[in-house]
Amino acid sequence: MANLISYVYDITNNVEDGGWAPMGITKLWCGSIPYDVVNPLAILWHSNMDPSVGYLAFHSTQGVMEWGIDSVFVQTPYQFVDLPYCDHEGLCIHCGFDKAYNESGISRSLHEAMANTQLETLFIAGHSLGGTLAVLAALDLTGKTTARVPLVSGNIHMNTFGAPHVGNQTFVAHVEKVHHNKIPTLMQYYSEDDMVLTSPLPCGVASTLLYEHVGDFMYFRSPQPSLAVSHSISNYLPYARSVKLSSISAPKQQ
Numbered sequence: 001m002a003n004l005i006s007y008v009y010d011i012t013n014n015v016e017d018g019g020w021a022p023m024g025i026t027k028l029w030c031g032s033i034p035y036d037v038v039n040p041l042a043i044l045w046h047s048n049m050d051p052s053v054g055y056l057a058f059h060s061t062q063g064v065m066e067w068g069i070d071s072v073f074v075q076t077p078y079q080f081v082d083l084p085y086c087d088h089e090g091l092c093i094h095c096g097f098d099k100a101y102n103e104s105g106i107s108r109s110l111h112e113a114m115a116n117t118q119l120e121t122l123f124i125a126g127h128s129l130g131g132t133l134a135v136l137a138a139l140d141l142t143g144k145t146t147a148r149v150p151l152v153s154g155n156i157h158m159n160t161f162g163a164p165h166v167g168n169q170t171f172v173a174h175v176e177k178v179h180h181n182k183i184p185t186l187m188q189y190y191s192e193d194d195m196v197l198t199s200p201l202p203c204g205v206a207s208t209l210l211y212e213h214v215g216d217f218m219y220f221r222s223p224q225p226s227l228a229v230s231h232s233i234s235n236y237l238p239y240a241r242s243v244k245l246s247s248i249s250a251p252k253q254q
Contacts, residue, residue: 004043004057004125024048025055029113033104041106042133044113052120054152056110056137058130059233078171080140091174093167094211097132106133107140111151114141120154127233128196131163131188135214139175142182150182157185158215161236162194165211172214186215189240191222193230 004022025045033041047053075092079102101107122141126134138158143150167175175186190197197213220239224230 004045004055028054028117029110031106031109033100033106041130042110042137044110046117046119052118054117054119054122056122056124056134058124058126058133058137060126060128060130075168078167078174090170091167093136093171094132094165097129097136097164097166100129101133101136101140107137110137110141114151117151119152122152122156124156124158125160126163127161127236128163128231131160132166134158134160135163135166135186138183138186139179142179155185156183158183158187159185159240160188161233161240162190162196162231163188164196165213167212167214168210169212172212175214187218188213188215189218189220189236191224191230191235191239192219193222193224193227194235195227196231 022045025047027043027045029042029044030040031042031044042056042058045055047055074095076095076098078091078093079098124134124138126132135158138156141151141156179186222230222235222239224235229235
């Protein structure tokens with residue numbers, strides 16, 4: 001999955017022709033945001049051997065655009081909770097991430113694309129801002145957040161790399177209570193020198209803006225010359241490629 005995130009970055013940086021192309025899968029959908037319609041923010045594939053298995057990878061917007069989204073760290077109510085068994089009192093998420101996934105049209109476009117598939121298993125991954133969108137997409141596609149029919153009939157497995165906090169403590173508790181049967185894998189990977197994992201405000205900093213990471217965590221140590229390199233996908237790739245979610249990989253160097 002980390003290789004697929006890297007592939008989306010390669011397309012954004014116009015190195016698709018000189019890089020590697022994922023093998024054994026077929027692209028079903030590309031999603032962009034209004035302020036960067038040229039470059040895909042996410043790509044959905046399915047397996048050629050088993051079309052019921054899908055792969056969804058989100059990368060991060062880069063530079064000023066990402067920091068602009070990250071900076072809108074006020075909280076907004078989590079809007080995709082309208083089921084009678086969901087106690088959504090106090091459920092809040094990062095306003096910038098909510099806008100990037102919901103108001104940008106990514107969610108609607110993804111739903112339209114997946115309505116034409118018959119996915120039984122979906123692997124989702126994302127880096128940085130893409131990791132936060134991966135979390136929101138995983139919850140959205142279960143069908144347990146709204147009255148919509150679930151778009152994945154089986155399980156969703158999600159891994160993020162260097163992702164910021166998404167929501168408050170109530171949001172995290174909701175995810176663990178409602179979604180654990182549908183999302184058996186919800187793992188977040190962090191480099192110990194990556195400062196992004198502490199943003200936005202963690203629990204105990206400001207009483208009205210408490211944030212908490214969702215899911216399980218795995219940390220690794222990989223000292224880098226700068227904070228930017230520590231957060232980059234290149235720092236995560238060697239470790240992330242050890243996460244065996246599928247047989248997809250870049251071709252070996254000769």
